[in-house]
Structure formats: structure tokens, C-alpha cells
Amino acid sequence: xxxxGVDLGGTKVMAAVVHHGKPHxxxxxxxPTDGPEAVVEAIATLIEETAAANDVEVTHVGIxxxxxxxxxxxxxxHAPNLVGFGQPVALADMVAARLGGDVHVRLDNxxxxxxxxxxxxxxxxxxxxxxxxxxGTGVGGGLILGGDLRRGDxxxxxxxxxxxxxxxxxxxxxxxxxxxxxxAGRAALEAEARRRHAAGEPSALxxxxxxxRMKSKIFAEAxxxxxxxxxxxxDDAVQALGLSIASVVTVVDIxxxxxxxxxxxxxxxxxxxxxxxxxxxxxxxxxxxxxVTSTLLDYAGVVGxxxxx
Amino acid sequence: xxxxGVDLGGTKVMAAVVHHGKPHxxxxxxxPTDGPEAVVEAIATLIEETAAANDVEVTHVGIxxxxxxxxxxxxxxHAPNLVGFGQPVALADMVAARLGGDVHVRLDNxxxxxxxxxxxxxxxxxxxxxxxxxxGTGVGGGLILGGDLRRGDxxxxxxxxxxxxxxxxxxxxxxxxxxxxxxAGRAALEAEARRRHAAGEPSALxxxxxxxRMKSKIFAEAxxxxxxxxxxxxDDAVQALGLSIASVVTVVDIxxxxxxxxxxxxxxxxxxxxxxxxxxxxxxxxxxxxxVTSTLLDYAGVVGxxxxx
Numbered sequence: 001x002x003x004x005g006v007d008l009g010g011t012k013v014m015a016a017v018v019h020h021g022k023p024h025x026x027x028x029x030x031x032p033t034d035g036p037e038a039v040v041e042a043i044a045t046l047i048e049e050t051a052a053a054n055d056v057e058v059t060h061v062g063i064x065x066x067x068x069x070x071x072x073x074x075x076x077x078h079a080p081n082l083v084g085f086g087q088p089v090a091l092a093d094m095v096a097a098r099l100g101g102d103v104h105v106r107l108d109n110x111x112x113x114x115x116x117x118x119x120x121x122x123x124x125x126x127x128x129x130x131x132x133x134x135x136g137t138g139v140g141g142g143l144i145l146g147g148d149l150r151r152g153d154x155x156x157x158x159x160x161x162x163x164x165x166x167x168x169x170x171x172x173x174x175x176x177x178x179x180x181x182x183x184a185g186r187a188a189l190e191a192e193a194r195r196r197h198a199a200g201e202p203s204a205l206x207x208x209x210x211x212x213r214m215k216s217k218i219f220a221e222a223x224x225x226x227x228x229x230x231x232x233x234x235d236d237a238v239q240a241l242g243l244s245i246a247s248v249v250t251v252v253d254i255x256x257x258x259x260x261x262x263x264x265x266x267x268x269x270x271x272x273x274x275x276x277x278x279x280x281x282x283x284x285x286x287x288x289x290x291x292v293t294s295t296l297l298d299y300a301g302v303v304g305x306x307x308x309x
Numbered sequence: 310x311x312x313x314g315v316d317l318g319g320t321k322v323m324a325a326v327v328h329h330g331k332p333h334x335x336x337x338x339x340x341p342t343d344g345p346e347a348v349v350e351a352i353a354t355l356i357e358e359t360a361a362a363n364d365v366e367v368t369h370v371g372i373x374x375x376x377x378x379x380x381x382x383x384x385x386x387h388a389p390n391l392v393g394f395g396q397p398v399a400l401a402d403m404v405a406a407r408l409g410g411d412v413h414v415r416l417d418n419x420x421x422x423x424x425x426x427x428x429x430x431x432x433x434x435x436x437x438x439x440x441x442x443x444x445g446t447g448v449g450g451g452l453i454l455g456g457d458l459r460r461g462d463x464x465x466x467x468x469x470x471x472x473x474x475x476x477x478x479x480x481x482x483x484x485x486x487x488x489x490x491x492x493a494g495r496a497a498l499e500a501e502a503r504r505r506h507a508a509g510e511p512s513a514l515x516x517x518x519x520x521x522r523m524k525s526k527i528f529a530e531a532x533x534x535x536x537x538x539x540x541x542x543x544d545d546a547v548q549a550l551g552l553s554i555a556s557v558v559t560v561v562d563i564x565x566x567x568x569x570x571x572x573x574x575x576x577x578x579x580x581x582x583x584x585x586x587x588x589x590x591x592x593x594x595x596x597x598x599x600x601v602t603s604t605l606l607d608y609a610g611v612v613g614x615x616x617x618x
Contacts, residue, residue, distance in 0.1 A: 068594070129461075129462055141560065143560065143561070145454065145459070150454070150561065150562070151562070152438075152561065152562020152563070153438055153562050153563055153564040153565075153596075154562055154564065154594065154596040154597075155562070156562050156593075156594050156596060157560065157561060157562035158560060158562075159559050159560060159562075159593050159594065160559075160560050162559055162593035162594070163555075163556035163559050163560060163593075164474075164552050164555065164556055164591060165473075165476065166476065167474065167475065167548075167552055174593065176591070176593065179593075239476075243473050243476055244556075246472075246473065247472035247473055247553075247556060248557075248560050250468050250469075250471055250472050251450065251452065251466065251467060251468060251469050251472060251557050251561075252452070252459065252461065252466060252560075252561065253459070253460070253461020253462050253463055253464070253465050253466035253467075253468075254461070254462055255462040255463065256462075282473060282485070284465075284468050284471035284472075284483065284485065284488075285377070285463065285465050285468065285471070287462075287463040287465060288463075
């Protein structure tokens with residue numbers, strides 16, 4: 001009897017047997033781009049491989065997936081970052097069927113699942129209340145209140161990336177104006193860096209990335225080298241994250257925030273400390289707020305998905 | 310055996326025996342300005358009067374008070390709007406002692422208590438999740454999640470008035486920059502109207518108020534008369550409320566918001582409908598959000614305070 005956590009991301013799929021919050025013999029593959037059947041096959045193969053490596057029989061599978069999830073039905077309703085998932089996909093049932101049917105499969109949103117991981121076995125272990133902010137390609141969030149993951153009336157709680165920071169600011173990928181994600185998401189930062197480069201502001205960011213995706217690592221390198229565009233963009237990101245987190249903390253009154261995600265994890269403690277200073281300056285009522293870097297990092301999703309049971 | 314709800318406000322104190330969510334024989338007096346003992350005397354007298362008028366014996370008293378409350382201890386820790394309450398005041402114990410000691414007294418924050426009133430017997434009766442936004446002298450808020458009032462890690466949840474709407478905007482009474490309260494609180498609107506008037510923009514607001522407090526009624530009258538300053542200030546207030554509520558709704562995922570308070574109640578449904586349109590435009594993910602006007606209005610605090618038991 002063992003539980004596997006699966007983290008289905010836009011670029012890679014990871015899975016591992018999780019025991020007492022620790023992933024054992026994890027595996028990963030690039031996310032297939034030829035539709036749901038191929039994704040199910042990749043997930044099932046990873047599950048079989050980690051099960052064999054651990055010499056256990058898998059009875060429970062938790063999956064974190066990017067996008068809007070119908071938890072009760074185990075359906076991934078809308079996942080714009082996965083190719084071929086324009087329609088609702090009954091992912092939980094498909095994985096269970098592929099594995100032989102005797103396996104319990106649950107599905108939830110990836111950032112909610114990562115928040116659950118950090119809240120149970122990561123940077124916020126033992127904390128009843130927690131805001132998790134995942135700074136990656138986009139900016140996602142998860143909210144744990146009184147020890148329970150807050151799902152919300154429409155199942156979409158935690159979307160701090162799409163709260164307004166600058167009402168007349170940059171256009172977000174979702175079409176909204178001045179959202180946090182438009183200032184702090186890796187994809188938005190890349191677009192803004194390329195726009196400035198094209199407008200005549202040279203930047204190591206574009207030199208380093210060339211035509212390729214401007215990875216989190218490149219932002220870290222350009223910052224270390226003192227690149228002006230990278231510095232200014234990250235200053236804005238810190239400010240936007242601080243303002244947005246401070247407003248959420250002011251209303252919901254949470255004293256612990258975990259920052260993770262590809263970019264958040266890569267920039268790490270110095271970045272998180274800068275955001276913390278803005279939050280502490282902006283939060284109402286002199287309440288202490290602590291911001292910490294994710295400790296599970298890449299494994300937050302896998303560990304959290306196993307906690308769905 | 311009867312329960313009295315007490316609403317201790319900056320300008321008046323109200324109390325009534327509450328039975329099944331209805332206030333019976335309510336009484337009110339101006340809030341004494343000569344310190345805690347006088348306030349306790351006023352509260353106790355109102356309780357005795359409503360008890361006598363209803364011919365009941367009072368066993369439980371709930372009090373909603375403006376400011377920071379230590380609920381467990383029954384202490385009003387900090388209440389800038391009450392004269393002589395600069396120090397923590399053990400209000401619950403003082404009221405119980407004055408009434409003879411055999412009465413259970415509980416204390417909570419006024420807007421939290423009003424949210425509880427609306428959530429149990431008012432505009433949101435029966436709703437498990439609720440954001441209440443009280444637009445009065447300032448802007449307060451209360452959050453009910455899963456049927457329970459959210460207090461938060463520092464006991465200060467709900468303070469939507471002090472979330473940032475315009476990061477480089479107007480200075481709030483609390484010293485913060487661009488807070489919702491600086492755009493939608495009655496006191497801030499009055500200050501801004503007088504500032505514009507002094508700078509040469511004539512306004513019916515100042516003509517109607519003269520040297521007196523610019524009451525909510527005056528804003529309603531100036532708006533009805535098409536006053537330009539009033540119209541522009543209220544346009545900004547609607548926009549700020551809409552942006553701020555949309556961000557909270559996006560993160561916490563709540564589908565029902567109740568608007569109350571002196572100014573919110575006075576401007577009523579047309580005002581609330583305008584705010585709703587902004588919220589619906591700004592909220593992430595196409596989720597339906599309904600904004601309703603408080604139905605308990607002046608009695609939300611009294612009814613909610615009785616619900617503290």
C-alpha cells in the first residue's frame with residue numbers, strides 16, 4: 001500500500017512514491033504535447049517506474065495539474081498551458097483505468113497542491129494558516145486556512161497572480177490590467193525585457209537567452225551581473241509582490257507566506273527577504289508577517305499531491 | 310433569559326434585546342466622550358432600559374466595538390475613534406460588573422459583528438461565505454468563511470479599507486498610501502471635497518455642510534443635484550471599491566458581498582449596483598459575484614452582537 005504524488009506541469013511531469021512527506025525514487029519526463037492520452041500514458045509509466053524502484057504496490061495517486069480542476073469529478077476542466085486540453089479531460093478516471101482500476105486517483109490544482117505540500121512537510125509545516133505564492137511562468141497562489149486548503153465558492157481560490165496591483169498598469173496575459181502576474185511572472189518579465197530590448201535598451205537577458213525561452217536561471221545570472229533592465233524589472237516585481245501580498249495578508253490576516261515556483265525558488269532567500277520588507281512596510285496594523293522560501297522546491301507538488309488523501 | 314446586542318460606535322451607542330435576529334425595543338444615545346466609565350454606564354443603562362421595555366431578564370450581552378479587540382479577554386485594545394480609549398479597556402468585565410455580575414458579556418470588532426448579523430439574519434442569511442464591506446466614516450470589512458467569522462492570526466482580519474488600490478495615490482488616515490479608505494471613506498471624501506473647494510472647485514457638498522460634518526445624507530443630496538465634485542469623488546470611490554473587492558474575491562473566492570455602513574446604506578442599491586459592475590469586470594475567471602445592500606442597516610451591529618453567543 002503506497003501513495004504516489006504526481007506533478008503535471010506545462011513543461012514536465014514528475015512522480016514519486018511519497019512516504020511521510022518524502023519523495024522516494026522520483027522520475028520525470030517532458031510533458032507530452034500530443035494530447036490527453038499521451039499525458040495519461042506518461043503519468044502511468046512514471047507511476048509504474050517509481051513503484052518498481054520502491055518495490056511497492058500503489059493504491060493511491062494524487063495529481064496536481066495546472067488550471068481549473070473539478071475536484072469531485074477528477075476532471076481537469078481548463079488547462080491553457082497543456083497542449084490538447086482545451087476540453088475538460090477526466091484525468092483521474094483515465095489514469096485509474098490505465099493502471100488497472102484498483103487505484104484511487106485524486107486531482108487538484110497544482111499550486112493548491114504545492115501549498116498543501118509546504119503546509120504539511122515544507123517551509124510552513126505545522127502552520128494552520130498559510131499563503132503560498134508560486135512565482136513561475138505565471139504567478140499562482142494557494143491559501144490554507146485553519147489547516148484546510150481553501151477552495152472557494154467557484155473552486156478557484158488563491159489566484160493572487162490576477163489581483164490588481166496597478167489599475168492603469170501593464171496588460172496581463174489574461175487580458176486584465178495591472179495584475180501581479182504582469183509584473184512578476186517569468187513569461188511577462190521575458191516579454192517586457194524583449195520589448196525594452198527591441199526599443200533600444202540593451203540587456204544581458206536577451207543576449208543570454210537568444211531566441212530561446214528566458215529561463216529563471218538567466219534572470220539570476222543577469223541580476224548577478226548587474227544588468228540594468230533585469231534589475232529594474234525585478235525591482236518592479238518585488239514591489240508588486242509586496243503590495244499584493246500585503247493586501248491579502250491585511251484582509252485574511254495570515255502571518256506566514258511561502259514563496260516558491262521556478263523563479264521564486266531560483267532567486268531564493270535574498271529575493272524573498274526583499275519582498276518581505278515591502279510586505280512589512282505595507283501591511284496594515286503593525287502585524288508581523290514572515291515570508292519564507294519554499295523548502296520542497298521542485299518537489300512541493302509531488303509531496304502535496306500525496307497529501308490529497 | 311434574554312440576549313442583548315450592543316453596537317458601540319464612534320458617534321452613538323445602540324442596544325436592543327434580540328430574539329430570532331430581530332431587535333426589540335432598541336434604544337440609542339450619543340457615545341459619551343468622557344472616558345470608559347461613562348461609556349460603560351451608557352451601555353448598562355441602555356441594556357436595563359431595553360430589558361425593562363421587553364420585560365425580560367438579561368443573561369447574555371454581546372458588544373460590537375470599533376477598533377482592535379482581544380476577544381478572549383473581552384478587552385478593547387485600541388479604539389482611536391472613542392475618546393479616552395487610548396489604553397486597553399476591559400470592557401466586557403466592566404459591563405458585567407456594572408450589571409451585577411451574573412451576565413455573560415462578549416466583545417468583538419464592530420464590523421466583524423455586523424458581518425455576522427448580515428450573514429445570519431440579514432442580506433446574506435444562510436450563506437456560508439461572505440465578505441462584508443462597511444462604507445462609513447472609514448471603510449471596514451468582515452469575512453465569514455465556512456459559516457465562521459474569520460478573525461485571523463493577529464485578530465485583525467477583514468480590514469479591506471487598508472488594502473492598496475493606487476500604490477502612488479492618496480494618503481490614507483492611517484498614513485498608508487492609496488488605501489481603499491482614502492477613496493471611499495466618508496471622512497476621506499469630506500477632506501478631499503474641502504481640499505478641492507479650497508483650491509477653487511465650487512461644490513454643493515461644502516455649501517450644504519458648511520462647517521459641520523459632511524454627513525452621508527449630504528453626499529446623497531449633492532449627487533442627486535448633479536454636483537460635479539461629488540460625482541467625480543463617488544466615481545473614484547466606486548472604482549476603488551470595485552478594484553479592491555475584486556482582488557479579495559479573486560483570492561478568497563467568495564460569491565456574495567454585502568455593502569453596508571452609513572454611506573453605503575444611504576447611497577443604497579444604485580451605488581451597490583455600480584460597484585458590482587466594476588467587481589464583475591475586474592474579477593478573475595468569469596466567476597459570478599453578487600453584491601447586495603445590507604438589509605439590517607443600522608441594526609446589523611446589534612443583531613450581530615447578539616449572535617456572539
